[in-house]
Amino acid sequence: MGKEYMLRFEHLFITRDSSQIIHDCSLHVASGELVVLLGANGSGKTTLARTLAGHPFYTITYGDILLNVESLSTATPTDRAKKGLFVSSQIAPSIEGISVRSLLYRMYQLHKKIDMIDFTRVVLEPLATSVGLNSAITERSFEQLSGGEFKRVELLSYLIAQPLCAWFDELDSGLDAAGKSVFVSLINQKRAQYPERMHVVVTHDLDCAQALRADRVYILDDGKISHIGSADLITHYKTGASRGL
Amino acid sequence: MAYNDLVVRSGLTPDFVRDLSTRKGEPIWMRERRLAAFDFFAHAQLPKLPVPYDQIPFERIRYYVELSLAERSGVNLDDYTKNYYGAYSIQLDSTVLFEQLHQDLAARGILFCSLDAAVQQHAQLVETYFESVVSHTNDPFAALNTALWSGGIFLYVPAGQIVDQPLSAYYATSTPNVGQFERMLCILEKGSRVEIREGCGSMGCIDDAKGILHSGVAEIMQKEDSSLSFTTMQRWHDQMILLATKKARLEKRARLNWCDANKGCHVIKKMPTIELVGAGASGKIVSFVVSGSNHVHDTGGRCVHRAPETISSIVSRALVLNSATAIVRAATICERGAHNAQGYIRCDTLLQGKNASVSSYPQVETHEQTAKLSHEAAVRSIDQESMFFLMSRGLSESQAQEMLMRGFIEPIIQQFPSDFAIELEEFFSDSCIAYAGSDTLNF
Numbered sequence: 001m002g003k004e005y006m007l008r009f010e011h012l013f014i015t016r017d018s019s020q021i022i023h024d025c026s027l028h029v030a031s032g033e034l035v036v037l038l039g040a041n042g043s044g045k046t047t048l049a050r051t052l053a054g055h056p057f058y059t060i061t062y063g064d065i066l067l068n069v070e071s072l073s074t075a076t077p078t079d080r081a082k083k084g085l086f087v088s089s090q091i092a093p094s095i096e097g098i099s100v101r102s103l104l105y106r107m108y109q110l111h112k113k114i115d116m117i118d119f120t121r122v123v124l125e126p127l128a129t130s131v132g133l134n135s136a137i138t139e140r141s142f143e144q145l146s147g148g149e150f151k152r153v154e155l156l157s158y159l160i161a162q163p164l165c166a167w168f169d170e171l172d173s174g175l176d177a178a179g180k181s182v183f184v185s186l187i188n189q190k191r192a193q194y195p196e197r198m199h200v201v202v203t204h205d206l207d208c209a210q211a212l213r214a215d216r217v218y219i220l221d222d223g224k225i226s227h228i229g230s231a232d233l234i235t236h237y238k239t240g241a242s243r244g245l
Numbered sequence: 246m247a248y249n250d251l252v253v254r255s256g257l258t259p260d261f262v263r264d265l266s267t268r269k270g271e272p273i274w275m276r277e278r279r280l281a282a283f284d285f286f287a288h289a290q291l292p293k294l295p296v297p298y299d300q301i302p303f304e305r306i307r308y309y310v311e312l313s314l315a316e317r318s319g320v321n322l323d324d325y326t327k328n329y330y331g332a333y334s335i336q337l338d339s340t341v342l343f344e345q346l347h348q349d350l351a352a353r354g355i356l357f358c359s360l361d362a363a364v365q366q367h368a369q370l371v372e373t374y375f376e377s378v379v380s381h382t383n384d385p386f387a388a389l390n391t392a393l394w395s396g397g398i399f400l401y402v403p404a405g406q407i408v409d410q411p412l413s414a415y416y417a418t419s420t421p422n423v424g425q426f427e428r429m430l431c432i433l434e435k436g437s438r439v440e441i442r443e444g445c446g447s448m449g450c451i452d453d454a455k456g457i458l459h460s461g462v463a464e465i466m467q468k469e470d471s472s473l474s475f476t477t478m479q480r481w482h483d484q485m486i487l488l489a490t491k492k493a494r495l496e497k498r499a500r501l502n503w504c505d506a507n508k509g510c511h512v513i514k515k516m517p518t519i520e521l522v523g524a525g526a527s528g529k530i531v532s533f534v535v536s537g538s539n540h541v542h543d544t545g546g547r548c549v550h551r552a553p554e555t556i557s558s559i560v561s562r563a564l565v566l567n568s569a570t571a572i573v574r575a576a577t578i579c580e581r582g583a584h585n586a587q588g589y590i591r592c593d594t595l596l597q598g599k600n601a602s603v604s605s606y607p608q609v610e611t612h613e614q615t616a617k618l619s620h621e622a623a624v625r626s627i628d629q630e631s632m633f634f635l636m637s638r639g640l641s642e643s644q645a646q647e648m649l650m651r652g653f654i655e656p657i658i659q660q661f662p663s664d665f666a667i668e669l670e671e672f673f674s675d676s677c678i679a680y681a682g683s684d685t686l687n688f
Contacts, residue, residue, distance in 0.1 A: 103638060
């Protein structure tokens with residue numbers, strides 16, 4: 001086993017526009033772990049994701065986010081990405097005039113200097129194929145992508161970023177059945193390939209959650225962690241969700 | 246009647262104009278036109294400029310500067326022509342220094358030379374068309390140009406002639422406090438086709454940071470079924486005052502694609518105008534401006550429909566940085582009788598800078614029921630969600646800003662002739678990065 005890593009939320013309280021969304025949320029992911037986070041609409045899942053990535057609209061009023069013992073709370077989104085964090089987005093940004101490929105190229109250059117032609121041929125094309133995208137689609141700008149295409153592009157971005165810790169904020173919603181199965185198998189494959197890396201999957205799709213072989217499951221309810229458990233919790237949640245577990 | 250303040254400050258007199266004409270050995274009719282224009286200018290009420298008149302040092306301007314032989318020989322022609330091909334003309338200060346027209350074009354009757362030379366060699370054409378599109382009564386600064394013009398460009402394309410290679414004209418300044426009064430006269434006869442590329446400012450070799458005023462006039466006459474692509478790239482230094490009057494008249498089914506890119510200049514006042522006087526004529530104005538530091542840039546376009554089935558569009562993008570002030574004007578006017586005319590305006594502005602400001606004036610006016618006119622205008626600043634998205638992918642704040650600004654200019658670059666793309670990218674995105682560099686985004 002190589003170096004040990006850890007992502008940790010410690011008693012987080014988060015507000016947006018002075019209204020409190022997250023109250024006392026603690027969770028952790030250790031090296032090699034995959035954590036599943038479940039929760040109803042409006043329970044605060046996206047707030048956690050965006051706060052983790054450093055979105056300027058969210059304020060941590062109490063508590064801390066630690067990546068390996070280092071606090072991320074005051075780091076810029078850029079620094080967080082450079083420390084190895086990748087947080088997927090649910091909605092495509094409305095960026096005109098910039099191709100998806102040019103952003104992916106910039107992201108890849110953080111790891112390795114390579115010219116655009118080699119990048120396209122050697123890196124982008126095989127990875128695009130692996131997520132079921134025709135690489136020609138990356139010539140488009142983000143605002144020209146459909147919802148499902150954007151989700152596949154996010155998966156592709158994850159592969160390009162090679163993050164130490166990936167947080168998938170409902171990446172599977174909007175993906176078709178084939179896309180979901182690509183999502184699950186890619187994560188399983190990357191976990192096997194890089195046993196030190198951490199994954200957090202936020203989802204509504206319980207079949208998908210089960211297929212991921214989670215080490216731990218958290219349930220977020222109205223801004224609080226209501227349950228923590230093993231993968232079995234998914235099954236309980238599945239049968240008990242309608243009864244409030 | 247007394248002269249206006251500007252004439253008093255400049256020290257200009259009818260004798261100066263007379264001497265200029267004599268020095269050029271002009272025929273009497275041209276001297277008379279200069280003098281009539283001067284008289285109009287001297288008594289005209291001055292139009293409002295984007296900055297107060299006392300900020301423009303008219304008293305320091307040298308209104309005519311002819312370079313000496315020694316100065317001419319110090320100019321390296323290669324610096325101007327390396328990126329260009331076809332025929333060309335280069336004006337430095339008040340006179341055209343170099344011109345070249347390929348033999349095969351000359352053999353087909355195509356005339357391309359300085360307007361000074363045309364007055365001597367093609368007097369009849371010049372006398373017929375000079376001021377036929379832009380009259381000195383249009384605007385006091387058009388009158389000033391008519392009185393003082395020097396150098397300039399004359400283009401005549403006979404009926405049916407197609408010019409495959411672009412014709413290029415450059416204007417640069419080299420003498421302190423020079424005022425440059427360049428004038429372009431283009432006549433496209435029936436069914437002819439040509440592309441003109443016009444560049445202003447330095448091409449890397451001339452220290453053009455010495456010019457003070459560039460006041461140009463372009464008049465373009467397009468006969469039936471003629472086609473013109475006209476691209477202007479202005480990149481003057483940050484002290485230049487640019488006041489331009491540019492107008493094209495399009496007869497039946499004539500087509501004009503007019504692209505205008507601007508950066509630099511303390512002050513710009515320019516509004517290319519297309520008059521669609523013949524049925525089925527179509528014109529398009531593409532305006533791209535990058536304003537930074539304390540620039541005041543008043544740009545845009547104007548299309549006037551005077552005939553049925555005419556089509557126009559004005560597409561503008563302005564990138565306004567630092568403490569710059571942008572004024573974006575776009576006007577479509579549809580006169581009575583212009584049945585089924587179609588006009589479209591789209592103006593986008595990106596503001597980036599704490600003290601940057603923009604005023605947008607779209608104007609749509611119709612006196613014809615069957616006309617279809619539309620306009621869209623949007624002013625925005627850099628979107629925080631987009632910044633967050635790019636930064637969360639590892640781009641620094643300035644890299645993310647740069648990327649979004651590049652993205653903003655990309656759609657307008659695509660409206661220019663395709664081989665301008667690289668040049669536009671280089672000149673404009675480099676400058677927007679430079680201007681943005683001193684400003685941090687509130688993020």
